[in-house]
Amino acid sequence: xxxxxxxLALLSEGPKYGLQLREEFxxxxxxxxxLNVGQVYTTLQRLERDGLVESDxxxxxxxxxxxxxxxxxxxxxxxxxxxxxxLSSPPRDELVMKVLVALRVPGxxxxxxxxxxxxxxxxxxxxWTRLKEDEADYDLSLALVVDAELFRLDSxxxxxxxxxxxxxxxxxxxxxxxxxxxxxxxxxxxxIRRRTGARR
Amino acid sequence: MSxxxxxxxxxxxxxxxxxxxxxxxxxxxxxxxAMVAVMGPSGSGKSxxxxxxxxxxxxxxxxxxIDGALLxxxxxxxxxxxxxxxxxxxxxxxxxxxxLTAVENVALPLELDGISGRRAxxxxxxALDDLGLSNRADxxxxxxxxGERQRVAIARAVVGDRRLLLADEPSGALDSVNxxxxxxxxxxxxxxxVAAVVVTHDAQLASWADxxxxxxDGYVVDQTAPQAGPESLLSTPGQTQ
Numbered sequence: 001x002x003x004x005x006x007x008l009a010l011l012s013e014g015p016k017y018g019l020q021l022r023e024e025f026x027x028x029x030x031x032x033x034x035l036n037v038g039q040v041y042t043t044l045q046r047l048e049r050d051g052l053v054e055s056d057x058x059x060x061x062x063x064x065x066x067x068x069x070x071x072x073x074x075x076x077x078x079x080x081x082x083x084x085x086x087l088s089s090p091p092r093d094e095l096v097m098k099v100l101v102a103l104r105v106p107g108x109x110x111x112x113x114x115x116x117x118x119x120x121x122x123x124x125x126x127x128w129t130r131l132k133e134d135e136a137d138y139d140l141s142l143a144l145v146v147d148a149e150l151f152r153l154d155s156x157x158x159x160x161x162x163x164x165x166x167x168x169x170x171x172x173x174x175x176x177x178x179x180x181x182x183x184x185x186x187x188x189x190x191x192i193r194r195r196t197g198a199r200r
Numbered sequence: 201m202s203x204x205x206x207x208x209x210x211x212x213x214x215x216x217x218x219x220x221x222x223x224x225x226x227x228x229x230x231x232x233x234a235m236v237a238v239m240g241p242s243g244s245g246k247s248x249x250x251x252x253x254x255x256x257x258x259x260x261x262x263x264x265x266i267d268g269a270l271l272x273x274x275x276x277x278x279x280x281x282x283x284x285x286x287x288x289x290x291x292x293x294x295x296x297x298x299x300l301t302a303v304e305n306v307a308l309p310l311e312l313d314g315i316s317g318r319r320a321x322x323x324x325x326x327a328l329d330d331l332g333l334s335n336r337a338d339x340x341x342x343x344x345x346x347g348e349r350q351r352v353a354i355a356r357a358v359v360g361d362r363r364l365l366l367a368d369e370p371s372g373a374l375d376s377v378n379x380x381x382x383x384x385x386x387x388x389x390x391x392x393x394v395a396a397v398v399v400t401h402d403a404q405l406a407s408w409a410d411x412x413x414x415x416x417d418g419y420v421v422d423q424t425a426p427q428a429g430p431e432s433l434l435s436t437p438g439q440t441q
Contacts, residue, residue: 115414115422122239123424125407133387133408150404157403165241 003035003043008069008077011053015068018044030142052076095156099163110167118160125153201268203364203395204230204253209262211248211418222248224418226262228397232363235386235396237406240415246399247368249415253397254287254366255279266364284313288357288394290367290386294349296341296356302348303328303337306356313360327355331385347378354385358394365389365396371405383408 003025010016010024022040026033044067047053052073056066069077095117102113132146211223223245230236240246251257252264255271264271266282274282288309289295296305307324311317328337331351341349350372357365365386371379383405386396398409406412414422 111416115416119412119414119422119424122403122406122412125403126409126412126424129404129407133384150407154403161241161401 002080003039004047005077005080007040007043007047008052008073008080011067011069012074012077015056015066017064017066021067028141030139030145032142032145047073095160099160103167111164114160114164118157121153121157121160125150125157128153202229202265203232203267204228204397205263205265206249206253207263207265209249209252209259209264211245211252211257212260221418223252223259226418226420228253228413228420230364230395230397232393232395233390234411235390235398235409237409237412238397238399238415239401239403239406239412241401243417244415245418246401246415250366250368250397250399253364254289255283281313284309285361286363288359288362288365290350290353290357290365290370292369292372294341294353294372296349296352298341301338301340302333302344302352302355305341305352306359309356310360315360323359324355327359328352331355346372346374347381350374350378350382351385354382354389358389363394365394367396367398369400369402370398371400371402376404379405 006025006028007021010021010028016024018040019037021044022035022037025035025040044053044055048055048067050072051070053067053069056068098117099110099114102108102110128146128149132143132150206226206228209223209226209228210221213220213222226245226249228236228249238246238249248257252259255264255266258271267286269282271279271282296302297308300308303321303324305324306327307317307320310320310323315323325334325337328334331354333348333351333355336344336348336352341352344352350370354370357367367386370386371382374382379402383398386398387408390396398405400406411426412424413420
């Protein structure tokens with residue numbers, strides 16, 4: 001979350017005081033992102049240093065000090081709104097690692113490991129949904145924030161479901177491919193080194 | 201008392217080499233006002249669980265109680281009456297009768313139960329009003345949008361004094377906004393004391409439930425813990441960067 005650009009967005013509506021910016025920031029994000037007032041002032045100082053905002057009165061300090069956006073700030077805000085965020089996957093997704101590792105550890109049932117994470121994620125989604133049912137009708141910002149979180153968690157669950165199914169099929173294929181073997185072959189284990197070495 | 205109770209329910213299809221254990225020793229209890237979601241991959245037994253809970257199929261072993269009454273001890277006609285009066289079903293593909301208007305579809309289970317056409321229609325109209333469909337009552341299913349059709353199906357499932365709602369992938373092919381609207385309606389029905397079981401593979405729908413059960417190969421392998429309040433999500437330090 002870019003506090004810097006959120007403050008620029010609030011100032012694009014008109015001049016505001018620091019305390020007011022903090023209140024509007026929290027209201028505008030459905031109060032899901034708390035912000036301390038120190039952070040507001042530090043960010044404002046940097047924005048001022050970079051020429052993106054100006055304070056109304058250089059002599060005034062504290063909560064009474066007002067700020068307004070500069071034309072440079074307006075341009076920066078427009079640029080940021082249209083710049084895609086970095087959605088490339090992290091070099092090591094912890095959950096993916098756990099599932100890959102579970103495949104290799106003797107005595108560990110990977111499906112059980114997957115289920116532990118699936119349950120945790122569904123419980124988290126239940127909590128977010130409660131929030132929606134209580135308040136979302138009255139607060140559009142909160143509804144948008146909650147939806148974003150639900151879709152994100154949902155996508156992780158879908159990956160777990162797909163991994164679960166893929167592993168089950170792989171185990172079944174391995175079992176039928178080697179019918180004479182005394183024990184069914186274990187599911188193929190992807191090379192962790194190859195996968196994680198791809199990016200770092 | 202539970203509105204729906206399953207005790208050690210097992211369902212076996214076929215025999216010999218082709219035997220399929222669809223459900224194995226399922227225990228489930230749904231109180232009035234509670235919503236339980238059942239999640240699991242296809243073939244895990246979700247839909248079988250719902251048809252057995254709705255008395256549309258009989259378990260191979262185990263007992264089903266609806267509102268405290270043992271289904272095994274009921275006659276066929278008593279079960280049919282129970283289905284008409286107490287149980288509402290919502291299916292993925294809505295299952296509205298194309299030759300009847302919205303209000304006629306909703307009133308149908310009441311009329312089948314011997315309630316006069318006029319009274320049944322009035323109750324159907326009220327159920328539609330509750331779901332914001334007052335101005336759609338006289339339209340035929342093919343004159344309604346997908347979201348509206350599913351709301352009509354839900355009105356039909358809760359019309360009269362139905363206290364058990366069984367839904368199989370109730371949002372069907374609806375988009376997420378309409379899917380959410382469907383779950384809000386089920387949630388509202390639960391607030392009025394209806395007990396609901398929703399079978400789905402969609403975590404966003406399941407997250408509306410008070411409790412989520414995970415089914416795999418006919419077993420309940422896991423379920424969610426009782427909920428912490430949503431407050432715990434707010435004011436988590438360190439979220440703002």
